[in-house]
Amino acid sequence: MTTAPDTPTTDWLRLDQQICFSLNAASRAFGGIYRVILKDLGLTYPQYLVMLLLWEHGELPVKKLGEHLRLDSGTLSPLLKRLETAGLVRRERSARDERSVEVRLTEEGAALRDQAVQVPRRIVAATGFDVEEIRELRSRLDELTRGLDAATAAEAEAAERRT
Amino acid sequence: MTTAPDTPTTDWLRLDQQICFSLNAASRAFGGIYRVILKDLGLTYPQYLVMLLLWEHGELPVKKLGEHLRLDSGTLSPLLKRLETAGLVRRERSARDERSVEVRLTEEGAALRDQAVQVPRRIVAATGFDVEEIRELRSRLDELTRGLDAATAAEAEAAERRT
């Protein structure tokens, strides 16, 4: 399969830019609105995601947080340390398994939920999309992520075999 | 406008997570596939975007690069320095306007284009989407970005007025 003769490579390079560039731009635009809205709570967006999980589950080991958010300890450890410094969270090594660290809300952290409940509505409003459009878009993006993850794994394995 | 009585706030928090979380996940999944594919070229994804612009325009001032990519000098200055260290790019203060810095391809940087022309096809293949689906998704995302940018500006101005 080759590029059609009347499709200069320049066009391909432009199209390529548009696919991922649009996604990147949207992701950073989200970062912008969350930064403004979360400022009052003193949270960054990734910290907010961690708090969402804790508000829902009460307490979670670092491992579970990482699975939900697809983040590893290299990202989570310093982030959780900052949340702990802010007094929102405590970290304690599990008694059952000393390798594991349980992350728990402090009273202050649990109380912050009251101020956070209004965030989602404001974010949805900011998108200018209605709930159905959002659902549709989300579904597309998840599909895209699955494709990319599979391709990344395949490429990584191919690169491995070349070694 | 308030939350419907049979919609617990927990659901709102979940929905909120899904919108932006899916976008974030897709953006990072793109990061993953680009990391693997660009490894041979010795470029990161943001560096690749800069090179795309230079391959198209030959030379650009830092300001223009920033406008195209929506990045400021805080991001671009060190990035360009790394590209210069890698021998792909030269930076020269403009003779006409000494404030401006022109970024030019070296021969080595221009030559790298030959290895880059195959990247877009591989990325498109990795998504598992066809060109029309991509165009549709891109259009949605751009729409979303416009909405978010407008809302961010409005929120920032509202916060400013509260001062």
Next chain:
DNA sequence: CACAATTCAATTGCGCACAACTAAATGGCT
């Protein structure tokens, strides 16, 4: 039981994103 492999968190190092600030050059205005 002893030893090897695995799991889990933390740390280090690099690069990007963005805010806040600095410094130099330019352009407009009186």
Next chain:
DNA sequence: AGCCATTTAGTTGTGCGCAATTGAATTGTG
């Protein structure tokens, strides 16, 4: 000409994302 606001890059500091490594605890296996 002299002054001042604006423009343009660069620097500093903070936080995220990820790869690679370390160290301790646990599990599996002979």
